[in-house]
Amino acid sequence: MPQTNPLSAAQLAQAKALVFPDTQGFVPGYGSLRPQLVLVGEAPGETEVTSGRPFTGRAGAKLDLMLAALGLSRETVFVTMTFHRRPTKRKPNGKLGNRPPTAAEWLREGWLLDAELAAFPEVPLLLMGNTALRRLYHGQVKDWHGQWLQAPVAQVVAGALQPGASRRFAVCAHPAALLYRQATQAQTLADLAQIRQLLEASNCKGKCRTI
Numbered sequence: 001m002p003q004t005n006p007l008s009a010a011q012l013a014q015a016k017a018l019v020f021p022d023t024q025g026f027v028p029g030y031g032s033l034r035p036q037l038v039l040v041g042e043a044p045g046e047t048e049v050t051s052g053r054p055f056t057g058r059a060g061a062k063l064d065l066m067l068a069a070l071g072l073s074r075e076t077v078f079v080t081m082t083f084h085r086r087p088t089k090r091k092p093n094g095k096l097g098n099r100p101p102t103a104a105e106w107l108r109e110g111w112l113l114d115a116e117l118a119a120f121p122e123v124p125l126l127l128m129g130n131t132a133l134r135r136l137y138h139g140q141v142k143d144w145h146g147q148w149l150q151a152p153v154a155q156v157v158a159g160a161l162q163p164g165a166s167r168r169f170a171v172c173a174h175p176a177a178l179l180y181r182q183a184t185q186a187q188t189l190a191d192l193a194q195i196r197q198l199l200e201a202s203n204c205k206g207k208c209r210t211i
Contacts, residue, residue, distance in 0.1 A: 005029055006078075006119035007112075015084065015112045020105055022088050024096075025049030029080025029116045036076045037199075038123050039063075040113070042131040042174055043083040043101045054079045055175065062175035062185070069192035071200065078123075080116050082106050082135045106135055110156030114164070117153070124199070125153070125167055129174025135161075137169070144171040146191035148198050170195045 005012065005028045016026040027044040030053045047057030055063045067073055083101035091097045106113075113135070117125070127133050130140050136153045137144075148170050155164035172192060178185040 004031075004033060005116070006033055007115055011112075011115060015109065018109060020085055020108075023085040023105070024088055025052075025086050027052060027054060027081070027084050027086075028112075029078060029084075030054055031074065031078030031080075032076055033078075035078040035120060035123055036072060037070070037078075037126055038117065038120050039077055039079045039126045039128060040117075040132040040136065041079070041081045041128045042176075043081050043098075044086045045098050046086065046096075049086045054081060058179060059174070059176040062178040065178070065185075066172070066175060066188065066192055069189045070196045078116075078120065080113060082113060082131050083109060084112060085109075100131055103134075106131075107156055107159055107161070110135075110161075114155045117167075121165065124148075125169035126195070127169055127171045129177065131174075133171055137171075141171055141173055145173070145187070146194045147171075148195065 007028070012028055015028070025044065025048075027048050041054065044054060045057050045059070048054055063079075064074070067077065083106045087099045087101045087105065088096045089099040125136070127136055133139060133141060133144070137149075137151065148168060150166060150168050152163040152165065153167045153169065154161040156162075172195070173184055173188045178188060
């Protein structure tokens with residue numbers, strides 16, 4: 001199945017031309033144009049900036065594990081991020097490290113994520129981690145993990161978040177969180193097994209929690 005981004009070359013060029021201090025690269029969303037699920041993460045890291053694709057670093061192996069728990073693969077999903085550049089910070093040893101994107105950063109670039117999601121209006125979303133949840137809904141992963149929700153997801157209007165179209169979505173930990181705690185991995189895989197059952201059983205009809 002072809003893998004690409006649904007936006008035009010002009011739209012991607014416009015986004016890439018934006019200048020953000022203390023960031024590196026530009027990594028648009030990537031995946032099937034007929035996805036079964038749209039995944040939203042946080043921001044690319046060093047490996048992703050080099051490859052030009054989301055989740056090709058250490059967290060990418062955990063993402064593959066998560067997709068397997070869902071019965072899906074990279075070829076059947078579209079993967080994007082809250083912020084499409086690598087946010088960087090200087091470590092005490094002088095090297096560059098990763099940091100979470102700020103609200104000011106993802107608000108300024110917010111039209112890009114909104115456009116990517118709008119290209120798949122009927123496809124359910126999987127919000128991975130607190131940054132994606134903060135951008136598109138509210139609360140923390142611990143509040144919503146392992147269940148399907150039906151609610152308006154936020155979009156950026158005039159530099160601020162406003163309620164947008166109602167979407168079906170589920171919430172889980174960010175793949176990088178699975179690198180550091182075995183308990184987080186076990187809980188996330190259990191959550192994804194539950195999400196898979198609902199997705200496969202009835203495409204979530206009648207089983208989404210409406211907020």
